[in-house]
Amino acid sequence: VIAGAPATCTQPGLTDGKKCVDCGEIVKAQEEIPALGHTEEIIPGTPATFDEPGKSDGKKCSVCGTVLQLQEDVPVLDYNEGIVPLNTLKVDCGDYETDGGAAEGPAELAMDDDLDTIWHTDWYGTSRDNHWIQFELSEDYQVDGLRYKPRVTGNTNGIITRYDIQVSDDGVNFESVASGTWAGNRNWKVVEFGAVQPKYVRLVALDALTDNSWVFACAAEIRLTGEKASVHEHSFGEWTVTREATCTEAGVETR
Numbered sequence: 001v002i003a004g005a006p007a008t009c010t011q012p013g014l015t016d017g018k019k020c021v022d023c024g025e026i027v028k029a030q031e032e033i034p035a036l037g038h039t040e041e042i043i044p045g046t047p048a049t050f051d052e053p054g055k056s057d058g059k060k061c062s063v064c065g066t067v068l069q070l071q072e073d074v075p076v077l078d079y080n081e082g083i084v085p086l087n088t089l090k091v092d093c094g095d096y097e098t099d100g101g102a103a104e105g106p107a108e109l110a111m112d113d114d115l116d117t118i119w120h121t122d123w124y125g126t127s128r129d130n131h132w133i134q135f136e137l138s139e140d141y142q143v144d145g146l147r148y149k150p151r152v153t154g155n156t157n158g159i160i161t162r163y164d165i166q167v168s169d170d171g172v173n174f175e176s177v178a179s180g181t182w183a184g185n186r187n188w189k190v191v192e193f194g195a196v197q198p199k200y201v202r203l204v205a206l207d208a209l210t211d212n213s214w215v216f217a218c219a220a221e222i223r224l225t226g227e228k229a230s231v232h233e234h235s236f237g238e239w240t241v242t243r244e245a246t247c248t249e250a251g252v253e254t255r
């Protein structure tokens with residue numbers, strides 16, 4: 001027997017052959033076996049977030065391990081993409097620290113596009129009933145979500161871990177559209193809900209991290225997501241002649 005060789009993903013092989021052991025004559029010639037070709041397997045990627053870049057899917061051969069398609073870097077998502085424009089919002093809150101300087105305190109710091117500044121409730125605590133931040137829309141938008149970035153500097157006091165998102169048309173009567181819990185870390189939190197067209201959107205901090213007896217709430221940045229509400233166009237139908245014109249009098253057309 002003339003030993004053959006198996007085909008691989010990229011190299012052809014040979015079948016076994018035969019020859020006479022006495023005279024050496026080839027009794028059965030070896031034949032080429034075509035290369036098998038790669039068997040594709042997906043290398044799973046990782047989605048990008050607002051905090052970390054991701055990787056696209058790649059491909060490799062499940063037989064020989066050869067990488068057939070390299071994974072590519074996917075950049076960090078833009079937390080300002082798809083939002084209700086900040087210049088259409090007026091912000092208010094139930095409480096804020098008045099002695100925090102330029103970096104900590106007023107509600108405006110949650111929409112100044114600076115992750116190093118934060119809205120923060122009173123350093124010496126206040127009732128949970130006051131732990132809310134609210135956005136008033138000056139234009140009509142279909143709002144379908146909220147993005148919350150906890151503080152990225154200092155301790156973790158005030159990072160919201162249990163929330164309620166409420167909407168209102170008059171700023172007095174509010175209705176909940178989403179509620180739940182968030183991990184007590186510094187990553188962006190994303191909440192999506194059915195599109196609504198409110199005048200006010202309020203984030204209520206039902207619970208938050210603390211390292212002492214006081215209770216707090218804070219936010220580095222908050223965004224509302226949504227699209228501009230479509231403008232209704234009036235329709236009056238086709239013109240209809242209700243009185244024909246004469247030689248001396250004008251006619252009348254109505255819709």
